Amino acid sequence: MSETTARRGRPATVDRDRVAATALRLFTDEGFGNVTMDDVARACGVARRTLFRLFPSKAAMVWGGSGEARETITGALDAAGDVGLPEALDLVRDAFVASSTFPPEALEVTRQRLCLIAADEELLSWGTSSIGTSAVLVAEFLGRAEGAAEPSLRARSLAAACAAANFAALVWWAQHAPERDPARVVEEALTHLLEGARTWAAQA
Structure with missing residues (x-):
């Protein structure tokens, strides 16, 4: 059924995940910079306008x-309530592990x-704000665990380190160890990172 025909009755439903999966295959096979939104629309059999309604950009x-x-x-940290620093560090690790737990069909x-993302500076730059948002969430949580009105320098630094380590661990998994469970890779990376932070938690 064409989109023109579909518009006369009930609008056609476009599977957002299917469109994204098709685009990712094109980007992987032909290079992110070599594929246009028009290319993706043609491959998916949807109108250009429909594609931009689903995704504002490649x-x-x-x-x-x-x-x-x-x-x-956010959900994991909000559910934790008020905790002390030692427990807060474990909860931060667990929150990142939960966010890196994917169903088998999504791996x-x-x-x-x-x-x-790792191979393209434009893509990496585009998503930097996403990594930064995670760091802000963690810093606020650690600040509450400190009992401070605002997160301390240590809390902000540790939060940024955790967010960066989470992303680095996932990229390492994707590039070098796809046979492993990404959640376990993230858990391993953050456990190593947070070992040093326990001294701070004990002294705070």
Whole structure:
């Protein structure tokens, strides 16, 4: 059924995930910079206007899972309530692990996304705000655990380090160890990172 025909009755439903998966295959096979939005629309069999309604840009297709990850981190930290610093560090690790737990059918798409992001400076730059948002969420949580009105320098620094380590671990998984569970890779990376922070937690 064509879009023209569909408009005469009930609007056709376009599968957003299918469109993103098709775009990722094109980007992977032909190079992110060599594929246009028109190319993606043709490959998916949708109108250009429909594609832009789903995704404002090519980068948005690649970073499509970042919103869900932030929501998972936010939910995990909000559910924790008021805790002390030692426990807060474990909860931060667990929140990132939860955000890196993907259903089996999403693993390959996630791997493709991460490989594309790591290989393209434009894509990486586009998503920097997403990583920064996660760091802000964690810094605020650690600030509450400190009992301070505002997160301290240590809390902000540690939060930024955790967000960066989470992303670095996922990229490493995508590029070098796709046979492993990405959540366990993130857990390993953050456990190593937070070992040093326990001295701070004990002294605070």
